Amino acid sequence: MRYSKFIDEEKKEVVFLVDGVIEVRIAKNIYEKYYAKQNDEEIISLCPYKNIYNAITKRRLYFISERSRVPLIGHTAFGIIDRGTNLLQVRPSTGCNLNCIFCSVDEGKSKTRVTDYMVDADYIANKFEEIADFKRKHHKNIAIEAHIDGQGEPFLYPYIEKLLRKLRDSADIVSIQTNGTLLTKEKVKKFQAYIDRINLSINALNEKTATLLAGCHYNLQHVLDIAEEIASSNIDLLLAPVWVPGYNDDEIEKIVRFGRSIGAGKKWKAFGIQKYIRYKFGKKPQGAKAMDFKTFYKKLAEIGNDLKLYPKDFGIVKCKAIPKKFKLGEKIKLRIEMYGRMKNEMIAIARDRIIQIIDTNRKLGDYVNVRIIRNKHNIYVAEEA
Ligand code: SF4
Incomplete structure (x- = not known):
């Protein structure tokens, strides 16, 4: 420590x-x-x-270790998400050093997020191994990918090296999503031993536009240098800009040219261009109108014929998901154990799962009767019954 x-x-x-x-x-x-x-x-x-x-964010923080008995399945903000494929999302922490004006999870200076979570590296790595073993038991020769992502910047997680090292031992593929600002050339060299692919978000090559989109001080040249360093290392580079209409329309083609020139995507696809989506609790850049998917794919095709992505591009296949523990509509009495990620949300624990209780003004320790209103992918949301 x-x-x-x-x-x-x-x-x-x-x-x-x-x-x-x-x-x-x-x-x-x-x-x-x-x-x-x-x-x-x-x-x-x-x-x-x-x-x-x-x-960094100044929000209240829960540090979750095995001793805390907080499960790692059930929430989108931390733990592990199994969407019934061979890719498991590993989310060790929340919180971001940027403040992107389009951020889908309203990170950085947030109006909606009031709590952060951080999971002990051994605890989350062991849980990953347990779920990976479960999948391997049901599907012979399946390659399991650990994809570190989340509601924030994973390289802010202080135990990232330990986590990567442990995941390297149990996953067939280790990938991570980052804004790149906290990486250095030395770290890229060191992390070659653990990471197969980095999904790097670069949203513009124009300094002014990149800073406007980042919503705070942003060193574009540093991130471009890091992109080159990754592309020339053993780590595969995927550039993942978010296309925000009215803001970076002229930048996407430039990013594609830049990615091709530095050799992004040696093993997997080089680009994962994302469509800006207006989320209820996400940031909404002034005047940006979300494109519909038809327009988005048409515009992508005008830039390059390899820009639309499919699960098979990343070797993602369906496979048995870990069992669900609650049925949709099920009524249950729960004790409130933790503050939720957002205002008027609290967290309960039951049957080795996390349940988010929304629209509530109950306090820690209260018992509450709830109805499960979401159980997709073992992510549980409930409201008071
Ligand atoms: S880098 Fe990602 S998580 Fe951080 S503010 Fe930007 S979009 Fe949100």
């Missing part, structure tokens, strides 16, 4: 900054009365009066 300690005089709190991202705060008077002579690491791990925050 790496940490530094300082006093926040304004909030009258003692602050431990752990592994660069986790902020552990204890009221100064409590610290001075009970903990001043104790070992720092013990205070960070065991003090019951501590509050934990994400130092």
